[in-house]
Every structure is written in structure tokens, then in C-alpha cells.
Amino acid sequence: MELRQIRYFLAICEHGSFSRAAEACDLTQPALTKAIKGLEEEVGGAVFHREGRRLVLTELGRMMRPHLERLAGEQEAALTVAKNFRLLRQTPLRVGILPTIGPARIGGFLREFRDANPGVETAISEGSAESLARRLEAAELDLAIANPAAGFGDGFRSEPLYPERYVVVFAPGHPFSRKDAIRLADVHRAHYVDRLACEMRETVMQVLGAREIELYAKFRSDREDWVQAMVLSGLGFAFMPEYSITASGLVSRPLVEPAVSREVHAIEVRGRPRPPAASLFLKALTGFRWE
Numbered sequence: 001m002e003l004r005q006i007r008y009f010l011a012i013c014e015h016g017s018f019s020r021a022a023e024a025c026d027l028t029q030p031a032l033t034k035a036i037k038g039l040e041e042e043v044g045g046a047v048f049h050r051e052g053r054r055l056v057l058t059e060l061g062r063m064m065r066p067h068l069e070r071l072a073g074e075q076e077a078a079l080t081v082a083k084n085f086r087l088l089r090q091t092p093l094r095v096g097i098l099p100t101i102g103p104a105r106i107g108g109f110l111r112e113f114r115d116a117n118p119g120v121e122t123a124i125s126e127g128s129a130e131s132l133a134r135r136l137e138a139a140e141l142d143l144a145i146a147n148p149a150a151g152f153g154d155g156f157r158s159e160p161l162y163p164e165r166y167v168v169v170f171a172p173g174h175p176f177s178r179k180d181a182i183r184l185a186d187v188h189r190a191h192y193v194d195r196l197a198c199e200m201r202e203t204v205m206q207v208l209g210a211r212e213i214e215l216y217a218k219f220r221s222d223r224e225d226w227v228q229a230m231v232l233s234g235l236g237f238a239f240m241p242e243y244s245i246t247a248s249g250l251v252s253r254p255l256v257e258p259a260v261s262r263e264v265h266a267i268e269v270r271g272r273p274r275p276p277a278a279s280l281f282l283k284a285l286t287g288f289r290w291e
Helices: 003-015 018-024 029-043 059-090 103-116 129-137 201-210 224-232 276-287
Strands: 048-051 054-057 093-097 122-126 143-146 156-170 192-195 217-221 238-241 251-256 261-269
Touching (some): 003 018, 003 029, 003 059, 093 129, 093 276, 103 122, 129 143, 129 261, 143 276, 192 238, 217 224, 224 238, 261 276
Parallel strands (some): 093 122, 093 143, 192 217
Antiparallel strands (some): 048 054, 143 261, 156 238, 156 251, 156 261
């Protein structure tokens, strides 16, 4: 039994005549009739008969119809999978990410995503919240991984991934190493390295100001690797999201009184259809065990 015979059979069922079915299938009526006769020879009996001017299914045809409909559905599903696979290979998934989000945690997710979806090519690029929002709107990115509080407006929708607390990082031997946790009051007038790219920077500074805690950074950078290198060199401490620490040897303690945290979300343009790869990626992101 050939798939085209199944398609012709179902077309006759839908249209109620050989002539209309032949037109819908874009072939001549004799060709369609020949294909159905071949099907009937293979199954050992007629699948249609006439009752006056009506063309109806025989008992055999009625029994076969649901099975052939399932086969036709499976064919369509297989073709859709093949089409999506070609699209996945032709168009790399474009994901933007804040530079303050640590690569190690995202890297673990990417490894699992690759193993489950080997046909998807993925391009990761960094950018500020403003840059990511602009590139999403311009369809230069499919998805972004960021803190939605960093400035994404109503034109975007987001899916929560994981919360992340802020910690205090410092070099070995720093006085903070004798503490189990660092209160905000403990950092008053301590040597400080300022992370200029941090989307929570203004929030932290407002809390410091409200509590009359003085900090002045003699060293600052918008690059996370430089900030961590300067901290490791003993130039001061820094506030950092706990999963963003990449420099080996840095010591960290939780920040308390008050605790500060952020939410990391997957962000996309509201209402925009997703490419197949982006749908797979978002489903994997939201289903991943981040803890």
C-alpha cells in the first residue's frame, strides 16, 4: 500500500466523488481510479460502492478508514519534523545574554540542550539590557537571558528560570574571610571594586545611601573578568551574583541585612511567532533543573 493511495482514498471520502477528489489531488480521474483499484486488489475487496447517485464506503472501507487516517496523520507529522529539522540546521538559534550572568551555569544547560537537540546550531552573544531589548525588537535575537527588571518594557514577555542572590567576593586573607556572612554595615568605608555593568548597581547604591554606608571605588570596570582579577589582586571587595564568579581563588560570603537578589528570566518579544529552534530552547530552559 502506497501513501498516495491512502491520500486518494481519504480525498474521495472527503469530497464524495472521484471527479472532485481527482481535482483536489491535482491528477486525472482515470489515474485516481487506477490507484484505488490497485488498493482494492491489495486489500482483497471493494472500498467504495454506489447507492443510486451516492458514492459510499463499503463495510471494508469503513473499517479501514480510521487506520488510514492515522497513517496519513503520521505522514504529516513526519514531514513536519523533517521540515523543522531542515530549518533548525539552516538558521542558527540566536540568544543574547547579560554579561553579568555567569557562563558556568548556562554552560551546563547548553550541554544538556545539545545532547537532546543535536541538530540545533546556537549563537550566544553578550549585551547590556538596552542592547538586548533593541536587538530582540529588531529580530536580531530570538531570545534573551536576562534580569527583566533591568529595563525590558511591556513589549516583552518573560519566563522565570532561577533566582540568584548577591554575595560579597574578596581575595584570600581579607578581613571579611573571618565572617560567615557580610552585613551591609560591614562594608562601610572598605576598599571596593565597582562593577559598572551590573544591572542591580543603582539599587545597591540606593540601599547604601539610605543606610549612610560610605563606599568609594578607586578601581572600577564594566568587564566582569577585570573586576574579578582586581578583587583577586587585593584591590578591594565587590558585590556579585553568586553564579557569576569565574575566577579561581576568589572567596565569597552571602550578603545579609539586607539580602539582595535578582531573578534570571528567558525573555522574548511579546506576540512574535517563535522559530522552531527558539521553541525548543525555551521549553528546555523552563524545564531545566537549575537548582
